[in-house]
Amino acid sequence: MSTTPGRGSLGKIVPVAAIAFGLAAGSYGIASAASGGSGSSSGSSGTAAQAAPSTAQPWGRQRSDETLLTGTTADKVKAAALAEVDGATVVRVETDADGHAKYEAHIVKADGTPATVYVDESFDVVSVESR
Numbered sequence: 001m002s003t004t005p006g007r008g009s010l011g012k013i014v015p016v017a018a019i020a021f022g023l024a025a026g027s028y029g030i031a032s033a034a035s036g037g038s039g040s041s042s043g044s045s046g047t048a049a050q051a052a053p054s055t056a057q058p059w060g061r062q063r064s065d066e067t068l069l070t071g072t073t074a075d076k077v078k079a080a081a082l083a084e085v086d087g088a089t090v091v092r093v094e095t096d097a098d099g100h101a102k103y104e105a106h107i108v109k110a111d112g113t114p115a116t117v118y119v120d121e122s123f124d125v126v127s128v129e130s131r
Contacts, residue, residue: 090106091106094106
């Protein structure tokens with residue numbers, strides 16, 4: 001059996017290097033996603049990228065095209081959501097950029113199920129969307 005010296009070594013180095021590169025790139029992607037990094041900046045194109053939902057934040061982080069509610073408006077949206085879904089806990093209230101309603105309340109139902117309550121400008125519940 002005749003083999004060319006050194007030829008077998010190069011044949012093994014290329015696949016091993018490719019695997020190492022793939023693992024490094026994958027690890028970077030996982031670490032970036034876990035830390036909330038996107039690797040790019042979002043412009044003002046009107047389509048904001050939303051972070052992937054997690055167990056702690058099933059809706060993801062607040063979007064840049066939605067505004068947290070404060071004062072009387074926040075109180076009224078919270079009250080509407082809690083009246084609609086008995087035993088729920090309000091996590092966050094904000095404007096709704098998707099057009100379901102004027103406002104939305106992110107809640108956790110008594111059974112632990114996350115949901116979003118959509119509330120109109122008259123503070124009436126439009127719909128409830130469970131996750």
